[in-house]
Amino acid sequence: MNKELNRRDFLKNTTAVTAGVATIASGITLTTFAANDNPVTNEKRWGMLVDTNKLTESNINDMVNACQEENGWGSEIHSTGHQKPSWIKKIKVKDKVTGKIDMLPMMCQHCEHPPCVDVCPTNASMKREDGIVLVDKHLCIGCRYCMMACPYDARSFVHEDLSNQKEHMPRGKGTVESCTMCVHRVDKGEMPACAEAVSSNGVIFGDLYDANSKINQTLKKIQSTQIRTDLNLNTGVRYSGI
Amino acid sequence: MRHLLIIFLALAFTSVFAHADKHVNLGDRATELKDEGKSRDIHPSLAEIRKMHPEFLLHKRDKTLRQGVRTQRDSLKECVNCHSSTKNDEYVPINAPDQFCSTCHQKVGTSLDCFSCHRTTPKEGL
Ligand code: SF4
Ligand code: SF4
Numbered sequence: 001m002n003k004e005l006n007r008r009d010f011l012k013n014t015t016a017v018t019a020g021v022a023t024i025a026s027g028i029t030l031t032t033f034a035a036n037d038n039p040v041t042n043e044k045r046w047g048m049l050v051d052t053n054k055l056t057e058s059n060i061n062d063m064v065n066a067c068q069e070e071n072g073w074g075s076e077i078h079s080t081g082h083q084k085p086s087w088i089k090k091i092k093v094k095d096k097v098t099g100k101i102d103m104l105p106m107m108c109q110h111c112e113h114p115p116c117v118d119v120c121p122t123n124a125s126m127k128r129e130d131g132i133v134l135v136d137k138h139l140c141i142g143c144r145y146c147m148m149a150c151p152y153d154a155r156s157f158v159h160e161d162l163s164n165q166k167e168h169m170p171r172g173k174g175t176v177e178s179c180t181m182c183v184h185r186v187d188k189g190e191m192p193a194c195a196e197a198v199s200s201n202g203v204i205f206g207d208l209y210d211a212n213s214k215i216n217q218t219l220k221k222i223q224s225t226q227i228r229t230d231l232n233l234n235t236g237v238r239y240s241g242i
Numbered sequence: 243m244r245h246l247l248i249i250f251l252a253l254a255f256t257s258v259f260a261h262a263d264k265h266v267n268l269g270d271r272a273t274e275l276k277d278e279g280k281s282r283d284i285h286p287s288l289a290e291i292r293k294m295h296p297e298f299l300l301h302k303r304d305k306t307l308r309q310g311v312r313t314q315r316d317s318l319k320e321c322v323n324c325h326s327s328t329k330n331d332e333y334v335p336i337n338a339p340d341q342f343c344s345t346c347h348q349k350v351g352t353s354l355d356c357f358s359c360h361r362t363t364p365k366e367g368l
Contacts, residue, residue, distance in 0.1 A: 039309035128310060136307055137359055163335075165361045167319055172359030187310050 045131040046181055046236060047110070047208040048195060049215050049224060052102050053241035054202035060090045060105045066197035067107075070182060072166040078159070085156035087179045088194060093242065102242050105194065105203075108133060108154040108179035109227065110236035116146035116155065125176075131208075131236050132183050137175040146176055151228050154178045181236075208236065269325030269342050284324075318356060323364045335362035 068074035073085045088107035094100070110133050116125045117133065124139035125146045135146075135155075147155045155178040158171060165171050168184040182192035190196075195205040206215035224240040226233070268276065275281050285291040291298075302316040314320050325342035326333050336343050337357040347354060 037311045037313055039305070039311055126308065128308065130310070134307065138303060138307075161358070163362070165359065167361045167365050170359035170361070175359070183310070184312075187312055 040128055040130040040187075042129045042131075043209065045112075045208045046186060047131070047206065047215060048181075048192070048237045049204040049218060049240065050105060050237065051202050051204075051240045052104050054200045055103070055105070055198065057090070057103050059198050059200070059202055060103055062197045063105050063194035063203070064088050064090060066193040067179070070166070070185075070193035071169045071180070072164075072171065073156075073177070076158075076160055076162070083157075083159045085158060085177060087154075087156065087177065104239060104242060106152060106154070106227075107194075107237070108150075108181075109152055109233070110179075110181060112234035112236070114233065115149040115151065119145040119149040121145065128183075132181045132186070133178075134180055134183065135176050135178065137170065137172065137177070140175040142174040142176065144176060150178075151231055151233070266345050267327060267340060267342055269327050269336075271324040271326075272342075275324065318360055322361065326364055333363035337362050 067088045071087060073087055076084055079085070088105055091104055091106045093102050093104065110127075110131055112131065114125070114127055114133050117127055119125075121143060122139045122141055124136045124141070125133070126136055127133045142157065144157055147153075147157060155176050157176050158173050161173050162171055169180075171177055182190075182194075185192060191205045195203040204215045204218055206213040208216060208219070210216055219238065222240055224238045225242065226235045226238055272281065275284065298316040299318060299321075302313075303318075305311040306317070322336050326336050327341065328334070334341055335357070338344065339348065343354075343357075346352075
């Protein structure tokens with residue numbers, strides 16, 4: 001297949017499994033292998049429902065450990081205290097009036113209107129079409145505006161040189177990082193590591209828009225809430241039981 | 243004087259072409275594939291991949307990160323998988339001096355920063 005290659009065609013062609021060779025003006029041949037992986041679309045929106053009534057403290061610890069194991073954070077040796085990355089953490093909330101205490105896992109809430117994206121000067125902080133909020137570390141200059149802007153304290157800055165990163169999760173000094181909803185797994189049709197670590201229905205992961213998905217159906221039935229609903233961020237992570 | 247110049251030029255060219263013909267450290271898997279005669283299936287043109295690999299990688303990185311298109315072609319992971327070498331049953335980081343990436347980049351004085359974030363050896367363990 002010989003044809004003039006332009007960016008639009010290149011993007012369009014990704015639907016068909018073809019290998020094409022295009023000759024561009026300077027005589028250099030560009031070989032393009034379009035794959036059958038389509039770009040993600042906004043027909044889906046990934047989300048999670050955390051039911052604190054079904055989660056024990058050790059479930060939450062398991063979630064944190066699974067995230068560390070999957071994404072390779074948490075063994076930084078030179079970072080101290082608040083410098084240490086934390087993509088997901090266990091937090092305790094107490095109702096001052098009733099004294100009721102809840103433990104919940106807290107990570108990036110994958111906001112529909114993410115303040116971290118609004119403030120980023122380089123476009124590094126970004127939201128995918130399917131609602132997953134990420135940091136493009138290629139563009140991140142480490143200014144940390146997004147850390148200031150995030151109401152959930154979900155982002156961390158890497159303070160030290162790293163090595164032996166996970167193959168699927170590049171991380172490095174001078175850039176900001178946060179929960180990616182295990183985007184590398186989601187793209188393979190798997191669920192995030194934290195959700196998998198809990199065997200009960202404590203964490204349900206799925207497509208919020210799909211009327212047949214478990215998360216959509218559960219949200220229709222039970223009482224759930226976003227944390228800091230007042231900010232109107234329309235988070236992808238929802239909680240029930242608090 | 244002119245003879246000297248010609249000899250000098252001849253020597254310079256042979257060394258350039260000698261360098262162009264083979265890479266000092268191709269990496270284990272890539273050497274295997276080359277010996278099996280399969281390397282042209284992966285890189286149809288040597289000149290192209292040498293000249294264009296930064297563009298290929300850049301294009302691929304945006305598609306993967308921003309659009310979730312995950313293919314093997316032009317993926318940095320696959321570069322590392324094929325072009326890493328082992329020493330004493332352990333992978334040597336691909337950005338170490340004299341390894342695949344560094345040999346050329348050192349020669350042309352390019353300092354690049356892929357590997358402060360990306361893993362420098364193939365997948366966990368051998
Ligand atoms: S929770 Fe924080 S980091 Fe995640 S999308 Fe919202 S503002 Fe951004
Ligand atoms: S730290 Fe990086 S991702 Fe965050 S606002 Fe600055 S450039 Fe953007």
